[in-house]
Amino acid sequence: xxxxxxxxxxxxxxxxxxxxxxxxxxxxxxxxxxxxxxxxxxxxxxxxxxxxxxxxxxxxxxxxxxxxxxxxxxxxxxxxxxxxxxxxxxxxxxxxxxxxxxxxxxxxxxxxxxxxxxxxxxxxxxxxxxxxxxxxxxxxxxxxxxxxxxxxxxxxxxxxxxxxxxxxxxxxxxxxxxxxxxxxxxxxxxxxxxxxxxxxxxxxxxxxxxxxxxxxxxxxxxxxxxxxxxxxxxxxxxxxxxxxxxxxxxxxxxxxx
Amino acid sequence: xxxxxxxxxxxxxxxxxxxxxxxxxxxxxxxxxxxxxxxxxxxxxxxxxxxxxxxxxxxxxxxxxxxxxxxxxxxxxxxxxxxxxxxxxxxxxxxxxxxxxxxxxxxxxxxxxxxxxxxxxxxxxxxxxxxxxxxxxxxxxxxxxxxxxxxxxxxxxxxxxxxxxxxxxxxxxxxxxxxxxxxxxxxxxxxxxxxxxxxxxxxxxxxxxxxxxxxxxxxxxxxxxxxxxxxxxxxxxxxxxxxxxxxxxxxxxxxxx
Numbered sequence: 001x002x003x004x005x006x007x008x009x010x011x012x013x014x015x016x017x018x019x020x021x022x023x024x025x026x027x028x029x030x031x032x033x034x035x036x037x038x039x040x041x042x043x044x045x046x047x048x049x050x051x052x053x054x055x056x057x058x059x060x061x062x063x064x065x066x067x068x069x070x071x072x073x074x075x076x077x078x079x080x081x082x083x084x085x086x087x088x089x090x091x092x093x094x095x096x097x098x099x100x101x102x103x104x105x106x107x108x109x110x111x112x113x114x115x116x117x118x119x120x121x122x123x124x125x126x127x128x129x130x131x132x133x134x135x136x137x138x139x140x141x142x143x144x145x146x147x148x149x150x151x152x153x154x155x156x157x158x159x160x161x162x163x164x165x166x167x168x169x170x171x172x173x174x175x176x177x178x179x180x181x182x183x184x185x186x187x188x189x190x191x192x193x194x195x196x197x198x199x200x201x202x203x204x205x206x207x208x209x210x211x212x213x214x215x216x217x218x219x220x221x222x223x224x225x226x227x228x229x230x231x232x233x234x235x236x237x238x239x240x241x242x243x244x245x246x247x248x249x250x251x252x253x254x255x256x257x
Numbered sequence: 258x259x260x261x262x263x264x265x266x267x268x269x270x271x272x273x274x275x276x277x278x279x280x281x282x283x284x285x286x287x288x289x290x291x292x293x294x295x296x297x298x299x300x301x302x303x304x305x306x307x308x309x310x311x312x313x314x315x316x317x318x319x320x321x322x323x324x325x326x327x328x329x330x331x332x333x334x335x336x337x338x339x340x341x342x343x344x345x346x347x348x349x350x351x352x353x354x355x356x357x358x359x360x361x362x363x364x365x366x367x368x369x370x371x372x373x374x375x376x377x378x379x380x381x382x383x384x385x386x387x388x389x390x391x392x393x394x395x396x397x398x399x400x401x402x403x404x405x406x407x408x409x410x411x412x413x414x415x416x417x418x419x420x421x422x423x424x425x426x427x428x429x430x431x432x433x434x435x436x437x438x439x440x441x442x443x444x445x446x447x448x449x450x451x452x453x454x455x456x457x458x459x460x461x462x463x464x465x466x467x468x469x470x471x472x473x474x475x476x477x478x479x480x481x482x483x484x485x486x487x488x489x490x491x492x493x494x495x496x497x498x499x500x501x502x503x504x505x506x507x508x509x510x511x512x513x514x
Contacts, residue, residue, distance in 0.1 A: 003324045007307065018297040022282040025304070029275045035430050037306040040275040044336075045302035047282070049294040050264065067260045079301075079336045173292050 011081025016088035055134035128195030179208035268338025273345035312391035385452030436465035
């Protein structure tokens with residue numbers, strides 16, 4: 001008897017940071033309606049924390065991460081992945097080059113956030129962005145959201161950038177609990193600027209603002225780890241004839257949002 | 258310029274269940290002393306939740322998981338792993354066959370538990386076991402612990418087996434919170450039988466008994482996910498000339514334990 005081991009595997013390029021990569025896989029599992037192991041998404045996580053810092057690389061202050069990103073995408077393709085999700089927003093500055101390096105789809109994290117914003121009918125809302133300074137300065141979210149008719153509100157004050165970077169750095173140092181205050185203060189600052197909702201546009205930030213504490217924030221948040229996991233789940237289920245339309249994955253903590 | 262992407266990758270055969278697999282990677286990260294991404298362990302997680310149920314397979318009530326386990330081990334070897342950790346205790350009933358299927362080391366989860374028990378000087382303690390009924394009946398822990406001069410205490414009453422199975426099943430159903438009571442009751446029952454400490458010998462159980470709630474248990478626990486992560490970290494660091502001796506990873510909640 002021979003067993004057929006083939007099947008659709010989701011490839012995950014992780015390590016940026018390592019915690020965000022594994023947290024993504026964990027959220028994918030949590031968002032999968034399953035009652036037994038065999039109903040979950042087969043996944044290959046290629047976690048390569050050696051990938052050089054993306055913000056420094058993009059701003060040419062540090063080593064170029066692109067060869068490492070392409071290596072990761074190529075390894076996942078070689079290992080047998082059918083699509084790739086990359087739980088690191090800043091890495092998507094090289095999305096085009098990574099896509100060109102493989103013949104399988106590389107999901108786009110900003111696209112997944114836009115889908116969620118539209119699902120929540122936030123076309124007329126002011127959408128605050130928390131991200132690395134590199135992501136914000138590169139205008140990636142602003143550009144993709146504008147294309148979808150969504151209004152992106154950013155802050156580039158030194159204080160906002162400092163607090164946002166601090167929250168991200170503490171998560172990378174395994175001190176997620178300590179990161180809450182700085183991240184919550186950023187939400188506060190975006191609320192003061194008139195934001196209706198805040199996109200957590202760096203995958204360390206959902207760890208700084210864990211679910212249990214989100215109700216204490218002034219604004220609801222859109223979590224780019226969860227939106228990417230939902231996109232991945234849709235990809236995985238798209239060949240399933242029993243696939244039901246996707247239910248909203250997030251509950252609102254503010255009317256209309 | 259060419260970049261050297263080679264390096265030591267830990268292979269993780271996960272999916273049994275999927276949450277335990279990703280939680281293992283998360284604990285590996287938490288136990289790694291690192292202040293930036295690049296200091297973490299490069300990891301390939303091959304999460305194949307389609308692997309048939311191990312207890313049913315071992316007891317010949319269900320499909321044989323061995324071909325799937327060997328496929329996972331082979332895939333990780335092919336992908337470039339340097340050693341393999343398998344965060345599923347019951348799967349270790351086939352450890353010999355899996356080891357024979359690859360030329361890289363397959364760490365043994367029970368061996369990692371025994372190392373931790375010896376590090377804690379528990380040679381004279383009565384060590385209670387919580388595991389799947391298949392693991393307990395097969396005598397895997399009892400045999401390996403006896404070889405190391407450790408005393409394993411098991412319970413095979415229907416009530417104990419029912420509660421233990423219930424806790425494991427709830428974790429697999431994404432209801433880890435609801436699993437606490439049944440798992441805590443098992444600890445209670447082992448304490449009544451005279452155990453000094455309890456080994457969580459199924460990788461769903463650490464999720465049923467999360468860190469924050471362990472101080473409320475009657476006995477301290479040895480967490481097989483953490484001991485396997487520590488073993489993996491030792492493997493990864495063994496080629497590192499700066500490697501310092503390993504500090505104990507667990508704090509005791511009972512004198513002498």
